[in-house]
Amino acid sequence: MKSNSDLPIRIVAALTGTMLLMVFVSESMPAPIRTIIFAICIVGIIGVLVLKNLLSGPRAAIFRKLFGLGFLVFWVILVSIILFDVSFAPGDTLRFGMEPATAMLVFGITLFPFSFVLLWVLGFDRAVLTPEKEQHLKKLTEEGKEDVSNG
C-alpha cells in the first residue's frame, strides 16, 4: 500500500517556499549558512518524492531505509563540498590533482547517485513494483483499454 497522506507533499511545498526565500531575501545571512539550507531543501525535495514513490509494506522497509540513508549521505557530500571549499588554503594537499572540494564534486556528485540506481534495481520487486501488483495490472489490461478521446 502506498501512503496517500498529503504530508510529504506539504513538506515539498515548505522546502520550495524556503528555497524561494533563500533566493530573494537571504542576503543578510552568511553565505555558507544560506548555501547549506539551500542544499538541505534540494536533497529534501528529491528525497521526499523518491521515498513517497516507494511501497510502504514490510518487504520494502529495508529499501526505504537505505534510500533515506542515501539521501542523507548525498546531503553530507554537498555540505562537505561547502566546508572543504571554505577551509582550503593555497598549498594544502590536493586529491587526484584537484582541490578536495573539487574532487568531491567530480567523484561524489557524479558517482554517489549511482547508489540510488543500484538500490532501484535491487529493490525493484520489493519496493517499487511487486509481482502481485504486476499481475493485477495484467488482469486489468486484459479487460481492455480505455479510449482517451473524451479525456
Add this chain to the structure above:
Amino acid sequence: MDDRTLMLSIIAAYMLACLAIGVWAARQTKSSSDFFVAGKGAGIVVLGFASFSTILSGFGFIGGPGLVYKYGTSSFWICLPAALGISLVGLLLGKRFKAFAELFDILTLPDAIAIRYNSEVCRLTAGVVILLGVIAYLGTNILAFGAVAATFFDIDFTAAAIIGMTVVIGYAVFGGIIAGLYTDVFQGAIMMFAGVAVFWIALTTVGDGDFLSGPRNITDVFTASGQKAAIGPWGLLGPMACLSYLFLFQLGGTGQPHTITKMFMARDFNTVKWSPVLASLAYLLCVLLWVSVGFAMKYLVLTGGAEALPAGEEDNAAPLFLMNHTPAWLAGIVFSGLFAAIMSTADSFLNIGAGVFVRDIPRAILKRPVKNELVCARVATLLIAIAATLFALWAKKHGDLIAILGIFGWGLFAAAFVPMVTIGFNWKRATWQGAVSAAVTGLTVNVGLDLASKYPSEAPLYVVPNAISAGAIAVMASVFVMIVVSLVTAPKTLSSRTEEALDF
C-alpha cells in the same frame, strides 16, 4: 584525401546511415501507435540509448564545453547532476507511466495528463507548452547545426541548416519514433565513442602525454595564472548558482517531455527497471567531452598553445579543439557525434510536436480525433520541421532573439512539467487548477526573470541575486503554486482505472 574531405566524408556516411535506418523504420510503421510510441514495444537497450541521446542535444557538445571555458567548474553542476536526473525519470515516473500506457490508449504526454486530471484544459495547456518549447528548442538546435557547419567546414549557413533538417525529415517523417529510436541508438553509440575518445585526448594533451597528470597540470596552471576560482568546486558563478543548477537539472530531468514520453514505449516492466540504469551510465560517458574540452582549451590558452577566444565566442572551444588537436578521422567521427546529438534531440521534438497537432489539439478543442492519424502525423512532422527551419533562419538575423530563445529550453519544460507530471502523478490530491496555474506560473517566471535581467541592456530591470538560474526559480515557484492551489481546490472525480494507475 585532405583532412577536410576526410571529415566531410565521414559525416556524409553518418547522414546516409541515418537515412537508411529511416527507410527500414518506415516499413515497420503501420499505425499512429507505431509512429508515436513505437507500438509500446521498445526494449532495454533501445529505450536506454534513446533516453540519454535525446536529452543530450547540441548544447551538450558545443554549449557545455563553452561554459566550462567561460565559467570553469560551474558548468559541472549542469551536466553531472543530469545523470541522476535521467534515473529519476524511472524512479519517479517509470512504473506509473507504464501502468497508464497499459490501461489507456495513450500516445502522447498530454494524453496521459488529460486522463490523470480528467481535464481537457490540462491537455491543451500541456500541448501549448510543448509546442512553444519544440519550436524554440528545434530552432536553437538548427542554429547550432548551421553555425558549426558554416564556421568549421565553410558551408553556407542556410545550406547547412537545410541539409541537416532534410536528413532528419527524411527519417522522422516516414519512420516516426521507430526511426527516431533506432537512429538514437546509432547516434548514442557515436556520442559515447566521441565522449570517451575526446576525454582521453584532452587530458593527455594537458598532461603532456600523461593522462593522469592532466588534472594536476590544470590545477597548477590555473592557480599560477590567477584563475584558481575557475577550478574550485563552484567555478566562477558561486555556490548558490551551482546548487540552483543541481536542482534544475536533477529534478528538472523528470519534466522533459521528449524523455519522459519514452516511458510509454517500454515493452515491459523489466525495461522500465533497467533502461534508466543504461541511460545514466551512457550519458555519463558522453559528458566526459563536456567536462574536459573546455578546460583543455583554456589550459592551452594560458600556456600559449592556443589563442584566447573572443568574448561571446566561447562556444567555439570544442570545435576548435577537435580541428587542431585530434586526428582528422577522429574529428570526423566526433563531429558526426555532435550532429548526432543535435539530430537525436530534433527527431524527438518533431515527434512530440506532431503528436500535439494531430492528437491533442483536435481532442482538446474539437472533442474528437482526426481521421487517418498516421498520415496526418507525417504531414504535421514535415510542417513543423519546415516551420522550425524557417524560424531558425529568420531568428539568425536577430541576435537578441536567439538569446531569448535560449530560455525556452530545459527550464521552460521543467517549470511546467515537474509540477504537472512529477508531482501530479505522485500525488492524487493534485487538481487540474493547480496543474494549469503551475504551468502558467512556470512560463511567466521563466520568461519574466530572463527578460528582466537582459533589458534594457544598459540598466536591466532586475537581476537575480547570486547568478541563480531563472529556470530553477521558475521550478520552485511552479511547484509551490501547484501544491498550494491544489490544496485549496477540490479534485475532480477520477475513473476507477485512473485511481488504480495512480496507485501503482
